[in-house]
Structure formats: C-alpha cells, structure tokens
Amino acid sequence: TEQSCHCLRLDVEDAAGGRLGVANTGFFGIGLRQGQKYNLSLYVRGEGVFNGPLSVRLEDSDGKPLSDAAEIQGIDAVWKQFKATLTASATESKARLVILAGAEGTVWLDFVSLFPETTWKGRPNGLRPDIAQMIADLKPGFVRFPGGCVVEGGTVETAYNWKRTVGPVETRQECWGPWNYRFTHGMGLHEYFQFCEDLGAEPLWVGFCGQTCIFRQMENVPMEEMGWVRDNFLDVVEYANGPTDSKWGSLRAQAGRPRPFNLKYVEIGNENAEKAYEERYRFIYDAMKAKYPDLVYLADLSYYRMPSELYQIADRHYYNNPAWFLNRFNEYDNRDRSQAPLYLGEVAVTSQDGGPIRGNLLAALAEGAFLMGCERNADAVQMVSYAPLLAHVDGRTWDWHGMIYHDGTRVFGTVSYYLWKLFGLNRPSYTVATDVKVEATKPAAIAGAIGVGTWNTSAEFKDIRVEKDGKVLYASDFTQGAADWTQDGGRWSIQDGVYRQSAHTVGLSYFGDETWSDYTLTLKARKISGPEGFLVVFGRKDQTKFWWNLGGWGNTQHAIELNQSPVGRTVRGRIETDRWYDVKVELAGNRIRCCLDGALIHDATAPATEHFYATAGRDEANGDLVIKAINTAAEPVAARLTLQGLDSVKPKATVTVLTSEDLSDNNSLDEPHRVVPTENTIDAADDEFPYRFPARSLTVLRIRTK
Known part of the structure; x- marks a missing residue:
C-alpha cells in the first residue's frame, strides 16, 4: 500500500540446517517484565510451496528463551494477520523477538508488532x-x-x-x-x-x-x-x-x-x-x-x-548554563504588560563548564530560581515547559540535559524532575509581595573570549583588535580566512577582507581565550540589511557571554546584556544601514565602558550572582501560605521570616526540602532516589519566626492559616 511499501522476504533453503529466521531487538533492546503478557501481531504470506509453520518467541541476547513459542499455522499466498500472546518468563531490559521458519521456501513478513498488554x-x-x-x-x-x-x-x-x-x-x-x-x-x-x-x-x-x-x-x-x-x-x-x-x-x-x-x-x-x-x-x-x-x-x-x-501568546525557548538562569530571577518584573504574554516552551539548564549537566542539583536549583521569577510574573509568563521531557539512556541525541530517563524496564527522574514536580504540586493561586534581604556577594572580574554577530540582520566586521596593558592579544586579518573563529548560526563568509554574516537570523562567531580579562576590544562594524543592528560579544566563557546589542529591539535601543539580561541602563539609539561604525568595549574588573564613534554610550558594572532566592503565594483551596526558597550556597542561610497581613498563622507547618551533599549530585537507573525531596513538619511557625535554609537546597514551606 501507499502507507506500507516495505516488507521483509525470508528465503529458507535448508530448514534442517539449524535455527533459521530473523530477530529484532527493538529500540536498544525490548523491555520485558516477568509474568506480563505481550500481544503479538504480524502479517504473513507464503510464496511457492511455503506454508509454514513459523515459530515466534522472546529471547535474551544470548538466545535463552524468555517465553514459550507461538506457532503460526495456515500460511498461504494471501496476506493474513496472525495474533498471539507471549508471556515473559523473566524481567529483561534487552530482549529480542525471534521468528523462526519451520519449512523451506519463501515467506514474506510485514508490520510485526509486539505490544505490552498492560498500559x-x-x-x-x-x-x-x-x-x-x-x-x-x-x-x-x-x-x-x-x-x-x-x-x-x-x-x-x-x-x-x-x-x-x-x-x-x-x-x-x-x-x-x-x-x-x-x-x-x-x-x-x-x-x-x-x-x-x-x-x-x-x-x-x-x-x-x-x-x-x-x-x-x-x-x-x-x-x-x-x-x-x-x-x-x-x-x-x-x-x-x-x-x-x-x-x-x-x-x-x-x-x-x-x-x-x-x-x-x-x-x-x-x-x-x-x-x-x-x-x-x-x-x-x-x-x-x-x-x-x-x-x-x-x-x-x-x-x-x-x-x-x-498572535495571542509568544513562545520563546531558553537553553543555557546555571548562571544564565540565576541571573534572570528578575527578568520579567518590569516587562511591558501591554505586550502579549509569554509561553516559555523549551526551558532547561544544559551545561556547566563546557560539559553536560543532565538535570543535576545545580541545574535544578538554577531552573527553580528562574521559575520563581516566572511564577511571580504569571500575568506576563502564562506557561512554561521543560525540554526534552524523555530520553532512553542508550539513545540520547541530546546528551547534555533531560528530565526523565529510562531503559527497557526502569525509569528515573533527574533532580530537575523533582524540582519541577515540587513547583507543580505547590503552585499558588496568586503570589504575594516578598521582600528578601541578603548580603550581596562580591562580583568577579569579567573574563572570556570575544565575538561578533547579528539578530535577524546582515552585517560586516573588520579591524577587530584586542589589547591588554599595551599588548596586542589579537588583530584580525580576514584576508587569511577565519578558520580560527567558531560560528554559531548564520551564514558567515569573507569578502574583500571583511567578515560578513549575510542571513537574516541569529548568527554569532567567536574567537579568543576564556582567560582574557581587563582588555579593550575595538572593531569596525557595518549593517548591510535587516530590522536591527549588530552584536559585539565579550566575556564569553562556557555558555555565559556578554554582548553589546547595538540597534536592538527593532533598531530602537542600545544595551549591554549578560546572557540576554540587561546590564545597566538601556539607551535609545539606532544603527544606520551601509555605514561603518567604530566600536570600543573596555573591561576593568567587572566594569564595562562602551563607546560608539568615540562617544561614551554605557558605563556599567556587571552584577554579582546571588545565592538566595525566595517567593511566596497563597493557595486559595486551603488558605496555605506557600513559601519557596532556593539557597545555592555551600552554607545554610539563617533567616528570620516575617509574615504580614494574615488573620492567623497555625504553628504547625509542612516543610519539603530538595538537597544533597554536592551540587553535581544526581539520580540514575541504579540510584533513582539518590536526590529526592524529603518532607517533615515544624511547630514553630508564627507571624515571625527563625528558620535555617539548608545549603544547596530548594525549600517549600506550607504554612497553614486556617
């Protein structure tokens, strides 16, 4: 048929020569559970003298039987569907389905299906x-x-x-x-x-x-x-x-x-x-x-x-490292409410220090801080979802992150799974004002490579130069090519010694050493076409990067951004088409100075990454005050909670904590519950009471008011 245009032909020349047939291991092995039934369906037709039988059974990878054999009789030259039920004699995650021929001749097979009876x-x-x-x-x-x-x-x-x-x-x-x-x-x-x-x-x-x-x-x-x-x-x-x-x-x-x-x-x-x-x-x-x-x-x-x-809702996708998400806790606090609300359709921490993170404790806590900001601005961010949701441990196309992993018989949730689960179980009806006072951490010096790029715009770059203390760290010569640059999106080429990105999409290209710091970056840039200006990247390390966004937001503003979160003040401005601009970025510690054609546009300091985040809301179903707090630091936070505007506070409160000894800790098939939430109660809740938030933790406090 048009839908099924392929089938399998099996030619049997010597049926007495031993086991003759075909086997299928499914996807990374067929998962079986002892005692469970599996429904077999297959389409078969014989050719010439072949009339069967066929013998079908389950085996392990060494050929040991894992079920009784089902005999397929009555095969002739017309396609027929045959059905049988196989019962697994043992639990096995890498079984195979075997079809053996009991006679000589030619047999055709199509749509062979084995499906568990229990769903x-x-x-x-x-x-x-x-x-x-x-x-x-x-x-x-x-x-x-x-x-x-x-x-x-x-x-x-x-x-x-x-x-x-x-x-x-x-x-x-x-x-x-x-x-x-x-x-x-x-x-x-x-x-x-x-x-x-x-x-x-x-x-x-x-x-x-x-x-x-x-x-x-x-x-x-x-x-x-x-x-x-x-x-x-x-x-x-x-x-x-x-x-x-x-x-x-x-x-x-x-x-x-x-x-x-x-x-x-x-x-x-x-x-x-x-x-x-x-x-x-x-x-x-x-x-x-x-x-x-x-x-x-x-x-x-x-x-x-x-x-x-x-559109009525705008979908955006965010994959990045933990610092990116932690720095966006306040991302939507000042979002223009006249704009359409957001759906963040694909969200996940993907890596740390250039390697996969796979939903470990650090990834979970960073995602949690970001989700707090979304929850606090639910009128602006109406929906959020993690991606990818599922992955087979032997078939991970994305090896960097995930929420639920499985093999043929087992399944486990990463720490990210349990954090998102806690947010789903403790979603308030509305949020309440939360004032968090913590001691600020000292910001680190900006360090990292450089880059250039565009946002839905075509642009050219030349005369790129990096200096530190009078020493030239890099000077571009694109007449010799750009093999030492790393492209990320866009269509990059060199024309007349100029580095060009010609696609109207997001296109970035990077160069340099992640240890570079306290340097001055200069270059010339020209917009060729498109709705915005261009991007000048600095301080790129792992997936953390700063850029100066010139002519962003429809060619109306200039802004410094850290992983697309504004740093300092946004300035009105636009970039003209077909005009070369002199661009200069100076780094000194965590201070950033940006000049365009010799004029100072920005003088900003990069913020420190905080370690304590908290939100609160009310559950109308039972009147509970729901407090969520995340502490990413290696030490507990001794806090004093003050509750205002409540008619009464019951002394007994429920506390759920997700934590572990190390931020890299995670679950696995062999240890599926290594890092999972624990729940207990406290009897000290009041209008004002002390509480110690554990290190490396998400804490959910449910305080009864009825």
Whole structure:
C-alpha cells in the first residue's frame, strides 16, 4: 500500500540446517517484565510451496528463551494477520523477538508488532505505565506536542504531518526525524489527545508552518503550494473539535471518540525565522482566525519578531548554563504588560563548564530560581515547559540535559524532575509581595573570549583588535580566512577582507581565550540589511557571554546584556544601514565602558550572582501560605521570616526540602532516589519566626492559616 511499501522476504533453503529466521531487538533492546503478557501481531504470506509453520518467541541476547513459542499455522499466498500472546518468563531490559521458519521456501513478513498488554489507564495502544505515571505526577497544566524540531523536519518530506499518524496503526506512515531517529507514529495525534485527557491537561498542538529547521538545510514551501500546509491546521481542529458528521470528526469517532477533545491552543511553527516565516504564518493564521476565532494562537518568536496582532501568546525557548538562569530571577518584573504574554516552551539548564549537566542539583536549583521569577510574573509568563521531557539512556541525541530517563524496564527522574514536580504540586493561586534581604556577594572580574554577530540582520566586521596593558592579544586579518573563529548560526563568509554574516537570523562567531580579562576590544562594524543592528560579544566563557546589542529591539535601543539580561541602563539609539561604525568595549574588573564613534554610550558594572532566592503565594483551596526558597550556597542561610497581613498563622507547618551533599549530585537507573525531596513538619511557625535554609537546597514551606 501507499502507507506500507516495505516488507521483509525470508528465503529458507535448508530448514534442517539449524535455527533459521530473523530477530529484532527493538529500540536498544525490548523491555520485558516477568509474568506480563505481550500481544503479538504480524502479517504473513507464503510464496511457492511455503506454508509454514513459523515459530515466534522472546529471547535474551544470548538466545535463552524468555517465553514459550507461538506457532503460526495456515500460511498461504494471501496476506493474513496472525495474533498471539507471549508471556515473559523473566524481567529483561534487552530482549529480542525471534521468528523462526519451520519449512523451506519463501515467506514474506510485514508490520510485526509486539505490544505490552498492560498500559497506563488500560488504553489500547497505550503508554508504558511507569513512565506515564511519572509525567502524571508532575501535575502538568498542559502538554505541548508533538514538539519541537520534529515539527519542522529536516526536509519538507520529513516534517510532521499529523494525517500520517491517525487511523489503524499498521497504516501509519513512518519517517525519519531531524534528530536522526525514526518515528513509527504508534503514538499519533489521537493518542496524544487521549494522554492529555487522562492527565487532566490542556493539549497544545504545534503544526508545521511551511518552513523546515532553520539550523539545518532550511526549506520554505513555495507560497503557491501552501494550501496543504494551511489545510493541515484547519483539519486538525476539525479532528479534535468537529462534529461526527464532518470528514475529520468522523475519523475521530471511528477511533472510538465521538466527543470532541476541546483543543484550545494552536502553535504555528517552531523556532522559525526570517520574513518567510511571517509570510507563511500570516497565511495560516488568517485562515484559522476566520474559521476558529476563539482559539488561542501562539507564534514562536525565539529567533524572530512578528507583529503582535498575529498572535495571542509568544513562545520563546531558553537553553543555557546555571548562571544564565540565576541571573534572570528578575527578568520579567518590569516587562511591558501591554505586550502579549509569554509561553516559555523549551526551558532547561544544559551545561556547566563546557560539559553536560543532565538535570543535576545545580541545574535544578538554577531552573527553580528562574521559575520563581516566572511564577511571580504569571500575568506576563502564562506557561512554561521543560525540554526534552524523555530520553532512553542508550539513545540520547541530546546528551547534555533531560528530565526523565529510562531503559527497557526502569525509569528515573533527574533532580530537575523533582524540582519541577515540587513547583507543580505547590503552585499558588496568586503570589504575594516578598521582600528578601541578603548580603550581596562580591562580583568577579569579567573574563572570556570575544565575538561578533547579528539578530535577524546582515552585517560586516573588520579591524577587530584586542589589547591588554599595551599588548596586542589579537588583530584580525580576514584576508587569511577565519578558520580560527567558531560560528554559531548564520551564514558567515569573507569578502574583500571583511567578515560578513549575510542571513537574516541569529548568527554569532567567536574567537579568543576564556582567560582574557581587563582588555579593550575595538572593531569596525557595518549593517548591510535587516530590522536591527549588530552584536559585539565579550566575556564569553562556557555558555555565559556578554554582548553589546547595538540597534536592538527593532533598531530602537542600545544595551549591554549578560546572557540576554540587561546590564545597566538601556539607551535609545539606532544603527544606520551601509555605514561603518567604530566600536570600543573596555573591561576593568567587572566594569564595562562602551563607546560608539568615540562617544561614551554605557558605563556599567556587571552584577554579582546571588545565592538566595525566595517567593511566596497563597493557595486559595486551603488558605496555605506557600513559601519557596532556593539557597545555592555551600552554607545554610539563617533567616528570620516575617509574615504580614494574615488573620492567623497555625504553628504547625509542612516543610519539603530538595538537597544533597554536592551540587553535581544526581539520580540514575541504579540510584533513582539518590536526590529526592524529603518532607517533615515544624511547630514553630508564627507571624515571625527563625528558620535555617539548608545549603544547596530548594525549600517549600506550607504554612497553614486556617
């Protein structure tokens, strides 16, 4: 068929010659649990004299049987589906399914499926119970699916198309994803909606907008061919919400679901950019808004800015190191509330000191400080989600971070998992004013490499020079190339001895030593085209970096930023096209001076990273005052809590603490509960009382007021 155009032919020439057949290890081994039943389904036809039998069983990697054999009889020249049930005799995470031929001849096999009988919530074609329950325990308010880069695809042909994922499982078309793994679409659109309902979470569906991944070989579907892309958006809403007499609503009903799924949130694209994104987005949005005006539409603005009338929520993605997140605790305090609210769709600490961090205690605490700032500004940041949620320990495309890891039979949550879980379980109805007074730490000197770049703009750079105490650390000569520069996004080239970034996207290029400090950086920069100016990077170390953003925010302002958080005062200004500017950045300790064409624009000092963060809120369901506090320091913080504006405070309070001996501590398959929350009570709560917050910890205090 069109959906299934591949099958397996097995030629048996000597059936008496021993074990003859095929085996499949699944994805990094098939996980079996002793005593559990597994439903086998396969399509078979014989050719010529072959009429069977076939023998099917489960084995370990050495060939030891792990189930009785199921005999497949009655094979002839017509495709037939055969079913059987195999019961595992032992628990094994790396089993294999073996099909052996009992006669000579040719046999054809197609859609061989082995599926556990036990699933979460008992759903047919459902989910693995232990993993699904861990997700449920997070108490998510919504689920964003199917992704992520899977939505964009590596090519238009491999972009996510939900219509390939519905209907009988054996008819669903498989494809390769941009992260180099294969999608069987066994969990398709319908199963996603069911999962959201079982979780009690809102579905947030993300669709292909007509532009493939901007970080790979970006392709844009021609506008005259965008009809099918638009229709996929219109039709998915009909599948989710339409009546049973509609085309796609009837397919939902045939799958056993006459009632609508009540889809409310639709995101058009994922991490797309350039005018091509806006053009395709607008084409889809206009059609969707006309037919479904009450839906909430999201635009991914991680790498592009779009007119605000085209979306109701803006999606942005943040991956960075712990310092980046800790420095953004106050990021949204002063956000303009006239702007559309934010959805931070992909958030995670990814690395520390250039290496993977994998959701350890430090990563969790940094994410927690950031989440506190989001929670405190919930009118500006309406939704947040971690990514990636799941990873197989033997198949990690992203080896830097993760929330839930598993193999064939076991699963564990990283420390990040338990922190996000605590935030989900202790989400207040509203926040209250919190005043935290702590002793400031001494800021460190700025140290790190240099760089140049753009934001959705094309620009050129030349005469780049770094000096310290009269000594030249670097002087560019692009006539000899730029092999010693490291590019991160964009299209970089050299023309007439000038270093050019020509794509209207985020493009950066770096050079230098992370130990450089107290230096002066000078260069010439020219904007070629685009809506903004250019970026001058300094103090780049690991994933921490400062940049001077000239002509940012639609070419209206200049600002120094530390990991995109403002440092000092933002100044109004713009960058003219096709004009060379003289740029100068001076570093002295943690002081930064920036000059443009000889004029001093900024004189700022870099802030110190704090170590103690706290927020508070009220749970209307039970009246509890919920206090969250994070201490990243190696020593406890002796604090005095003062509660104001409460009619009464009950003396007994619940305390939940997430901590460990070292910030690098984490969980694993062998030690899944090494770092998990502990809960106890205190009897000293009052309008004012002392409390000692442990070192390296998240503390959640629930103080009863009723």
